[in-house]
Structures are given as C-alpha cells and as structure tokens.
Amino acid sequence: MTGRTRGEQTKAAIIDAALALFTERGFDATTMRAIAESAGVSLGNAYYYFRSKDELVQGFYDRTAVEHGERLPEVLDGLDGLADRLTAHLDLWFELMAPQHPFAVGFFRNAADPASPLSPFSAASAPARTAAIELMERVVEDAAPPVPATVRAQLPEVLWLYHMGVVLFWVHDRSVEQAATRLLVRRTAPMIERVVALADLPALQATIVDLTTLLADLKAMAG
Amino acid sequence: MTGRTRGEQTKAAIIDAALALFTERGFDATTMRAIAESAGVSLGNAYYYFRSKDELVQGFYDRTAVEHGERLPEVLDGLDGLADRLTAHLDLWFELMAPQHPFAVGFFRNAADPASPLSPFSAASAPARTAAIELMERVVEDAAPPVPATVRAQLPEVLWLYHMGVVLFWVHDRSVEQAATRLLVRRTAPMIERVVALADLPALQATIVDLTTLLADLKAMAG
C-alpha cells in the first residue's frame, strides 16, 4: 500500500492523517493546516499532492472501492438468490464505509454537484462508475435462478442506480449504526428479486419496454 | 411584497440583489460582499438578516413555494386523471424554478446535508414540507377515477417523495431547458397512475403492505 518513492509515502501519509482527523472531528472541522501538520508536511506540500480538500477524500474513496472489489467474491460465495447476493454486496459496502459515515455528509455535499469531478455521474468518475457497474455484473451473473434475458443486459446498471439511491439514504441516515439503511435494503432487495423474476410475464412487457426506452432516452439526452 | 418596515425593505433588497447576481454569474462566483454592495448595505448588515449565504437562498425558495400554492388550482382546473394532475403540478414547479436552475446546484449542495436546515427532511423544514405534502393532497383528492382507498392515505406523502426525487434529477439535468426531466415526468406519471389503479388487486396486497410498513418503520427510525 505504501509506495516506494518518497512522494508516494508522503501522499499516503497525508491521506492517513486526513482520514484520522475527519473521523475524529468531522469534515468541516478539519482544516487543511491541521491535516498537513498531522502528516508532518507543510500546507503547501499537501496542496502539491492534492489540488483540493475534496480530492483528498477521493483518495480513500478509491481505496475503499478497490477493497470492495477484492472482498466481493468471498461474501458472494455460496449465495444464489439475487436478493441475497445484492444484500451481501451492499452490506459489504456498508461495512467498509461505516468508519467514514460521520463525515460522509461533508464528502457527498460535493458529490451532489454534477459539475464536480466527485459526482458519480461525472466524466471524471467514469472509470470508477464502470468498475462499480462491473461489480453489479458479478452480483447478477451467477444468480440462481438466472435473471430473465429480457432484463439481463440492463440490470447491472439499474442496480447501480439503486445502489446510488441507497447511498443517498445512507448518508442521511441518523439511526444507530445506520440500521435504517440496512432495513431498507433487507426489505427492498427481495422486492427487486420478485419483480425481476416476473420480467417475462406478458402483462409486464409493455412497462419493461417503457422503462428501458426511457432509460435509453435519458442517457442520450444527458450526453 | 416589499414590507412596510425599513428592516423588511432592507431584507427584500438583499434577496433581490442576491437573486440577480446568482442568476447573472452563478452561486459560487457571487460573493457576499458583492451582494451587500449591490444591495447598498454593508457586509455585516447582510449577515444581520441572513446568518449564511445558504439562508439567503431559502428566502426566494419560500417565495416560490407560496406562488406555487397560489397558482396550483388554476393549472389543475379541468384535469381529472392522476397522471395529468401530477404532471401539471410538477410542470408548474419547473416553470417557477426555471430561472433558478443555473445556480440550483449551489443551493442543493447544502440541501443534501440532512443536518442543514435547508434539507427538505430537516426539522426546520417541517412547515414547508407539510405545505408541500398538502399540495399533493390537492392533486390526489379530486382525481377521477378516484384513488383506491387502499393507498389513498399514504399517496400524497409518497408522491412528495417522488417529487423530491424528480427535483434531484432536475438539479443534475444539463439538457436544454431541462427537457430530460420533463420527459422523465411525462413517462413516469402515467406509470404511477397505472400502478395506483391496480392497488386493489389481491395479488398486490402483500407488496403494498410491505411498502407501507417499510415506510412507517423507516419514519419511526428517523425520529
């Protein structure tokens, strides 16, 4: 994890210091000066490595995403149902992000700005977004019973949108250990599995086509 | 609109100046100093009336909400179907907020913080939230065919949540004149009407009960 070169070590030291201080006293209450001092570097030096306070957050968000990908196979192992797999996937995310929850709001304030590179919808986030959708692909692909072909192609991206919605809820969740978010997932994941299982019903074809074309149209307009 | 007392006049002058500058150059690029200067007051005086730059935005957001309530009966007049009434309601909101769209992101960045009084879910926003749900009540109550009793009680609040989701989308919408958001509403409102119409189907009772209790549980945990 700690890079070879001196610069990479400094960079890691700054992220570590920031993480510790954010956790201890929150995002807004942590000054760049305090981070630099705690990391044993100058203020100017901290800005040499991170162009802004937000970019610093991106640093350990990326770390977490990597760890999420690494540990996903292990938590999916032995789970067949789509709801179980989806719940395990999100539970792992909650577990990894739990320490950051107290200051997640400070982070997501900026992610809420679509013009910000931190936004999950921004061009700058495209690699991270693609990687996240690929994780959903892994959740979907080995599910049993298999996902109906009708919705198979779109499902990972739709589930990623669901994930983003859950994250939004999680950020706002003031309940103890974000129990409300866990409840939300435990109740909605089975609903999703149920609806997906019905995707081949003739009565639902019109609605599925409606939703699919709507998504395609919206994506086209967003470009 | 312009209050009698000198204080109310000053306050209105500050809001007007802020609105003009935000529209002209955006939220971030407009400094409190520029607003104060443009309004012909000192910086300290601007802070006497508005504790923060964000609170200033709340000022004309409240103005808009009042106007929305006043003009709603006129746009609902003659419309029967739930989808048509819902679409008209949201279209009016888009029309009133369109001038603010360019800097809406600066505003919603803070509304995304549940701890902020600007959040629609905050205790400070309770009056505005209740008023907004009452507007949805008006959309629902005279709809024809009438909404099934099974979901009638919860529907206004659920539709308000839908409205908040649409607003989130609208804020991020970079398409010309927010056409993507209008498309989203025009396509999803009929889906909502269709689903609501099916609320009395025995096959759906379990899911409706699930959703209702989930909402109730989440609200209980949020308190």
Add this chain to the structure above:
DNA sequence: GTCTATAACTAGATAGAC
C-alpha cells in the same frame, strides 16, 4: 525536474462600536 516551505490572497463568517 522533483519536492518543500513560507507568505499572501480570497471570501465566508463574527465581534463590538455607534
């Protein structure tokens, strides 16, 4: 050319005088 340190600048927010 890669890193580090210090000083200066900007803008949100506050304190205290009138």
Add this chain to the structure above:
DNA sequence: GTCTATCTAGTTATAGAC
C-alpha cells in the same frame, strides 16, 4: 439596525532546496 475591523480557513504564488 447598521457599520467597520477582524478572524478563519481554503487556495494560490513564489522562492528555494535536493
């Protein structure tokens, strides 16, 4: 209610060391 002076913290500029 209104002002001026001041503080704080994010960010930038710049100069120097390895």
